[in-house]
Structure formats: C-alpha cells, structure tokens
Amino acid sequence: MPVGFKRWWRTTFGLVAIVALGFALATLAIGVVAFETTHEALEQQLDHRIATETQALIDEGDDGPAGVADAIRRRETARGAGSLDYRLVAPDGATVAGQLDAEVPTQAGFVELLPYVHTGERRIAQSLTTILPGGHRLLVAADRGVIDDMDATLLRLFAGAFGAMLVLGIGAAWIVGLVTRHRLAQIDRTALAIIDGDLSQRMPVSGTGDEFDRVSATLNRMLDRIGTLMDNLRQVSSDVAHDLRTPLTRLHNRLEEALATQERERQHTAITAAADQSRELLDIFAALLRIAEVEGQAAQSHFQRLDLSALVENIVETYRPDMEASDHLLTATIEPGLTIDGDRRLLQQLVANLFDNVLTHTLAGTNVSVDLARSPRGARLCLSDDGPDASADESDHLFRRFSRGEASRSRPGHGLGLALVRAIADAHRGRATIDRTSGFAVMIDLEVANQAVETNV
C-alpha cells in the first residue's frame, strides 16, 4: 500500500469518505440482488403464463391440431394489449394458424429470447414450443417488453440511490473533516503557544461537553499540574540556592580563617568548624534527596502489611525519655490493632520527625499529646501541643521544602522535616494537615488495611 494513501485514509476526511463509500457499495450490492430477484420473478411469472396458456389451447382443441387452430383463431379475434401471440405449424413447416411472425424452433421447450416481428418492428419474446401428437408444433410467445421496462426502472432507481449515497457521503466527510480540523487547529495553536513558553495558555473549551471539550479539559488539568510542578521546581531551586548560601559562606569563612592563621590551635578549631559545616550541607542534601525519592514513589515497591499501632507505640516509648528530660508532658492514646500497608522505615521517620519538631520548636512545660485512632477515612495520627504558635505562615506552606515559621528561624533545622512528613504521607496515599484551632497539631490520615498482620511486629 503506498504511504500516501495510508496517510490519507487516516485523516478524518479519509475515514468518513471510506465509510460513505462502504455505504454506497452496500446500496449497489442491494440493488444488484433486488434487480436479479425481480428480473427472475418476472421471467418465471411470464413462463408460467405461457405454459398455462399452452395447456389451455391443447385442452380446448382436444380433437387435434384443427381444434387447437380454432382456439388460436378465437383468441386472436379477441386480442387486446398484452395478449400472447401464437403460431401453429404443420410437421412440414407450413403455418396452420396464428399471426406470430417468428421462426418456430424445432425443439420443444422454452426459448427465452425469441426474435419476432410485430407490425414491422423487430422485438424479442419469451416463448414455449410444444410438439403436438402428429408432429404439429405449437409456439406460444409473450413480449418481453414488460420485463425490460421493469429492469430499466429498477436500474434507474438504484443508480440514483448509489449516486446520492456517494454525494452525501463525500459531503459529510468534507464537513466532518472541516469541523474536526478546525477544532484540532485551535488545540494545536494553543500547544504551539505553550511550547513557545506561554504556560498560562489553556485549550479552548466550547462548553458543549463534546469529545473535544473533554480532551481539552483533560489537557488543561494536565497543564495546571505541570504549572504547579514548575512553580514548585522554581521555588525549590531558589530555596536550595538561598538556603545553601549561608552554610557555604560559613564553610568558606572558616577555611579562610584556617588559612590566615599560623597558630595550630586556631587552625584546628577553624577546620573542625568547617567540617561541621560541610556535614550540615551533606545532611541537607541527604534530606532533599530523601524527599525527592519518596515523592518519586519508589517507596511503594517495599510496602508490606504492618501494625501501625505498635509502630507508633514504639516511637512514643523511644521519645518518652527525651520528652521527660526536656520537661514536656507527654500523653499518648493509641488504639491497638490498626494495620496498614506501608514502608516501616519511612513511617517510623514520619512519626519521629513529628516528635523531633515538637522537641525543637516548643518550650519546657508544653503539653504534648499523641493520638492514633480509627477515623472515617482509615486511621488518624494526631500529634498536638499547646505551645505558642511559632509561625504566622499559612498552614499548608509549612509542608514545603525550606519553609520555616518566622519564630523558629533562630532554632536549628532547615525546614525539611515537615516536607518529608508530607511526602511520606502522600506516598502512602494519605494526607498531612495542620490544625491550629487549639495549639499546633499535625494530623496524618492514612488508609488502613482490612486484615491484621500475620506476624507480630
């Protein structure tokens, strides 16, 4: 198949044209069948009429050829339009009766196309030759004009239908192609504008809710998502650059200091401080990579069923001494037997990060409560404290990388803990939210598994 044709029939016009051609061909096929059937039926009807008439003649002239000849004459006298024609010949070929001007076949039987002359005009007849006892031959014929008329009518009818189908089909193909191309061209133009850098462009939606609108709406949702991701990326890149500048500057200063001094003691102190700074930088990178990895959803390949209640209980017990040492009042209410499909280490880190946050950002004497309970959505872990709200930022903003409450700027940390918490919750198809109705609370909603874990964890 030539490439040009292959490409052509894949266009909307091509597809609709092919369908139209199919319909036209089907019409043609129906026409041929109808024509043949009608034609055959008419011929059979004519044959039947001739055979009945022949039998009637023979019956009427039961006393032999003379009787048949009489019958013929009677009929010819009473002749009207559409009557049959007759000819009776003696065994020697001499005409006995009948005005049919045609050669009488020597063989008995039907002859479909018998030429004859009627009032000087050459015509074609359907005929039956019968050999009477004694050798006389009786020829009964009917003019085929009626069949030919019907054939011509049918031919005209179906040729007209075929032509109309073709014209309609090609017209429809042209219109559908035009409309499709017009709508696609709009989408195409928008896409080109986006490629050229204008990410604010959106696909046109006509509001009719048709297929094009649905595709446009989906593409627009995709563009919104890409836009958000681009914004995130831009924000993260600038935050990374901004947040790394401080430790890098400190590192640089420390090393300059070490180079400038001759005293071994001071050199040692400066290099130790520089090493600490570089370690901090590496920690930031490790945390960023961890978040990126969890967001990349590689985590789900390690999911297994685990006892969330036991996991949270373990972390609570792990942090209890630290909480007590820093004079935090910790109360834990943990509903037992909540199971979940997840990554144990990531979930441990999620809960530990929340505790780390409380320990870093609240003062001694703060009441801290941990609640794990079944919720309508699955399980809800809530870690709340009644300490003063350290940040005036938007709640959701705190889950972004490098975002830190204004008041906590002076405290250690890089604002990556909650970003990781959200990433881990998202990786588990859960949700992390902040509630500030009383104090500060981070809530993690997770889907629970229906069956309990088999082995005790």
Place this chain on the structure above:
Amino acid sequence: MRILIVEDDTETGRFIAKGFTELGHQVVLSADGRDGLYQATDGGFCALIVDRMLPGLDGLSLVRALRAAGDMTPVLMLTAIGGLSDRVEGIEGGADDYLVKPFAFSELAARVQALGRRQTVAVEPATLVVSDITLDLHRRTVARAGRRVTLQPREFALLAELMRNPARIMTRTMLLERVWDFDFDPKTNIVETHLSRLRTKLNAGFDDDAIETVRGAGYMIRGG
C-alpha cells in the same frame, strides 16, 4: 585483619585504605568490579568493603557472584546518598552491612570490626555475660555483680546489643539501626538519652562506669 576495598573513586579509596592501614590492618585496594571479584575469590580476606557503583561489575552483582560461589566473607557495601531501596537490595543480595556515603571513618571502622566478629557467632547463647554484667535474653533479666537491675525494653535491647559486641565500639548510627530499626538520623538525642538512663541504672551502687563513651566514635562495654 586483611581487608579488600573495591572502590572506583580513588580519593575515597585512598581515604579508607589509609585509615585501616593506620589501625594496623592489611589493605588491598581494587578500583574495578571484575578485578575486585577476582581478588576476593583469591581468598584470604577477613572483610570486604564494596562500593555499590563500580565499573566492570557493579557491587551488588559482585556480592551475588561471591555468595553464589559459596564465599561467605563478610561484606560491607557503600552507597551514595538517596538510595531508599539500595539498602534492602544490598542486604538481600548478600551484603552483611550497609553504609551510606559520606561517612565518618570511625563509623566505617566500627562497622568493619563488628563484621569480623559477627561471623564467628553462629547461635546466640541465651545468656550474655560481659565482666560483671549478666543478661538473660529469655527471661529478659539483667544483673550486675549479682544485683538485679530493672530496665525498660529499649534499655534492655540497647544493653544486649552492646553486650553482643564486647570491647567493640558501637556507633550511634549502628545502635539506631540495630536497636530501633531506624535508617535515618533523628535530630534529637534518643540514643544519648537512653544510654544515660541505662548507665544510671547499671552504675547505681558501683564506682566504675559499665559503659565507656569513646569520644567522636561511639560506645563500648569493656571486658568479655
């Protein structure tokens, strides 16, 4: 101890080799996976330090090939930061321990020492005894010089881990991994807090400290 280091980054390789040589170990350095496997099968090493990413043959395949050949020399695998699934794959592939770059040399040294020891312990005894401390793993009881000491579950697990490795330094990260099953470093001092509580309980009524703090490295229980 004879140690084989398979590491393609010459800077890191030299850094590790220098450290172990200074500690009095014999070190062989290889920069290629295939060469490393060849050297390892040649035998005679007490421990292997294998980088995950190597030219020729990657670290994971190297360890798999070694284990398939029935070689059970302890292996510590090194990896770059950010490999969430690397650890699981490494351990499943036959590595005995895993360390994420960058690391402090003291951390690596402590882990390699522990590797050499781990291999010799086949079946864990029900009771661990180190100097005057006795720990019963089944009854979960601890006594120092015959005097009963009551510990919280975490403190008990911490002491058991230290007593399984007597006279060896256990780093903070090693304890986090083995006692808490954490593969991350919490910002707060949970290890220090638990150790200080354990210490207080163990040392009550005694003059000497049962647990030694090795500055800049980790913790160690003396005796054995």
